[in-house]
Amino acid sequence: MINKWLLLTPRLLIGTAILSIFAVASMGCGGSSDRAIRVAGEVTYKGQPVPYGDIVFDPDLSAGGSGPQGTATITNGRFDTGDRGMGLAGGNYVVHITGFSSAPDVTSETNSPKPLFPEKKIKKEFKASSTNEKFTIE
Numbered sequence: 001m002i003n004k005w006l007l008l009t010p011r012l013l014i015g016t017a018i019l020s021i022f023a024v025a026s027m028g029c030g031g032s033s034d035r036a037i038r039v040a041g042e043v044t045y046k047g048q049p050v051p052y053g054d055i056v057f058d059p060d061l062s063a064g065g066s067g068p069q070g071t072a073t074i075t076n077g078r079f080d081t082g083d084r085g086m087g088l089a090g091g092n093y094v095v096h097i098t099g100f101s102s103a104p105d106v107t108s109e110t111n112s113p114k115p116l117f118p119e120k121k122i123k124k125e126f127k128a129s130s131t132n133e134k135f136t137i138e
Contacts, residue, residue, distance in 0.1 A: 036068065036070075036085075036087030036088060036089065037087050037088060037089065037090060037126065037127075037128060037129060037130045037131070038080070038081055038082040038087050038130040038131075039057065039070060039072075039080075039081045039087065039088065039126065039130070039131055039132075039133060040072075040078075040079065040080035040081065040082065040130075040131075040132055040133075041078070041079060041131075041132045041133035041134050041135070042077045042078055042079070042133075042134050042135070043055065043074050043077055043078075043079060043097060043099065043134075043135045043136075043137070044077060044134075044135075044136050044137065045099055045116050045117060045137045045138075046137075046138060048077075049076055049077020049078070050074050050077050050097075050099035050100075050116065050137075051075075051076065051077075051099070051100065051101060051102050051103070052073075052074060052075060052099070052100045052101075052102055052103040052104075052113060053073075053074035053097065053098045053099035053100055053116075054071065054072070054073060054074065054096075054097075054098050055071070055072050055073075055074055055079050055095065055096070055097050055098075055135075056069065056070070056071050056095070056096040057069060057070035057071070057081070057088045057093045057094075057095055057096075057126075058093060058094045058095075058096065059088075059089075059091065059092070059093055059094075060091075060092040060093055060094045060123055063092035063123070063125075064091070064092060065091045065092035065093055065094075066089070066091060067088060067089030067090075067091055068086075068087070068088055068089060069086075069088070070086050070087055070088035070093075071084065071086045072084070072086065074097075074099065075103075087130075088126065089128070090126050090127050090128030090129070091125065091126065092123070092124075092125050093123070093124055093125070093126060094121055094122070094123055094124075095121070095122045095123075095124055095135070096119055096120070096121055097119065097120040097121075097122070097135060097137065098115065098119050098120075099115070099116040099117055099137070100113035100114065100115055100116060101113045101114040101115075101116060117137055120135075120137050122135065
């Protein structure tokens with residue numbers, strides 16, 4: 001006669017494994033997105049919108065900053081960290097801005113856009129709420 005616990009044990013293990021997978025998946029990785037703040041705004045160079053570039057928000061560790069890195073693409077002088085879900089937490093950040101004369105031409109290996117200026121680094125504190133910012137580079 002087969003012990004009924006031997007038949008139940010594999011089912012119990014499989015059920016526990018499935019529940020564990022769902023529990024881990026529901027927690028996500030890297031923190032909760034509802035705590036991330038959205039930073040949007042504009043970037044100008046010599047009074048004109050930056051045609052294309054990147055803006056990166058790195059936590060300023062030297063000033064006690066912590067949290068996720070935020071990123072956005074600058075297009076026609078505008079950026080929004082919410083476009084790719086790459087918001088940041090409130091606190092101290094170093095903002096890295098690069099600007100180019102145009103977007104890269106992915107069909108050409110020789111036609112690279114020209115940098116408008118060397119990478120600009122700006123230290124800034126962000127409150128724990130979404131914000132619009134204007135960065136002016138001269």
